[in-house]
Amino acid sequence: MSTNQIAGVAAVSLLTGCCIGALLTHQCTRPVSVKQEKKDKRISKDNAATKNTEEKSSTVSEDEDGDESDEELLEVDSSSLNGVPGEVRMALVVRTDLGMQKGKIAAQCGHAAVTCYKLMSDANSNARNPTMLRRWYAGGQAKIALKCQHEEDMDLLFAKALSLNINAYVVHDAGRTQIPSGSATVLGLGPAPKSVLDKVTGVLKLL
Structure with missing residues (x-):
């Protein structure tokens, strides 16, 4: 086999290796990325739900619990x-x-x-x-x-x-x-x- 042929085979092998490596890397990292994306969305939803609950709790507290007017108490000796x-x-x-x-x-x-x-x-x-x-x-x-x-x-x-x-x-x-x-x-x-x-x-x- 001539020097040129050996060089050509080496080049093809190198290119093939790079392509396979890139493909494997893409397949391995993509699920992690999708998983992380889903996790981020879930955290975002949980935070939104928590904020909404706190707002509702605050509203209920203002409407039902904090509605007594200030006034002087009458002290009766019983x-x-x-x-x-x-x-x-x-x-x-x-x-x-x-x-x-x-x-x-x-x-x-x-x-x-x-x-x-x-x-x-x-x-x-x-x-x-x-x-x-x-x-x-x-x-x-x-x-x-x-x-x-x-x-x-x-x-x-x-x-x-x-x-x-x-x-x-x-x-x-x-x-x-x-x-x-x-x-x-x-x-x-x-x-x-x-x-x-x-x-x-x-x-x-x-x-």
């Missing part, structure tokens, strides 16, 4: 009721004429319950009554949800509770969702002996 025997419970009276949805009602009842507890547990509050709270805890922290039809009814219930030295608080909505600003939504009563609460709420129906 220590005179400590000697009254029997079950101790908390009553939550909801106005039905406002047409609040279930989520709104739940949030407003939460405001009332937390504030009633805060009034009776705060060391700086004149309404502080750890003795009554301990009785309430021991009885399982009983609560009852009742309803009244109008603000006038709620005002009368509130006044009656104060006259009996029952810890009381009326939630006034900030008006960011569903109802006008300043609306009295829920009356929280107690914790107090059931026998005393019944003098205020005995005629009311369950929510």
